[in-house]
Amino acid sequence: QKEVEQDPGPLSVPEGAIVSLNCTYSNSAFQYFMWYRQYSRKGPELLMYTYSSGNKEDGRFTAQVDKSSKYISLFIRDSQPSDSATYLCAMWKGTYKYIFGTGTRLKVLA
């Protein structure tokens, strides 16, 4: 079993929809949870990071962590075609490396 599981998609939604992206994990040692956005053939770009269970909001993006269920989510409100990208969750347990999910491909249709 992988330490981090993420549905690879693709996920297609109409412009303006609310998007929900999710990851599950198996290692309770993970302390920090990150979401990266990666456009095609580009490097990952950090969107948000969270530490504790609960919600964190930044503009149209909300990150949610449920440590009891080992489940994290990223919500995108009022999705735009420019949000079309691959979204990667990443987790850190206080050591040097991140463990990434496989990424979910999102396409927002105009």
Next chain:
Amino acid sequence: DTGVSQDPRHKITKRGQNVTFRCDPISEHNRLYWYRQTLGQGPEFLTYFQNEAQLEKSRLLSDRFSAERPKGSFSTLEIQRTEQGDSAMYLCASSLALGLETQYFGPGTRLLVL
């Protein structure tokens, strides 16, 4: 631009050739990481440096791979005797070893081995 930079952005080589990639981290960051990403997968950790010291290497990093970070600034990743299975995006990231190590990624070097 003060972000992480990588060079070259693309490399096509023939099987058996050696290739070298360069990464310039964010200037004040003392940690530097190399990851490899194949199509449809997330980045996988290869190795990391704290200043000039290489502190960890993944089992993914075979003997054909070597990385250096002289003087704790830029880093190079060399692949000797390339194989078709080495075709991937090679990503460099840097961070400041202070609390949460937010890793900032470069644009990557896309390698194609023919």
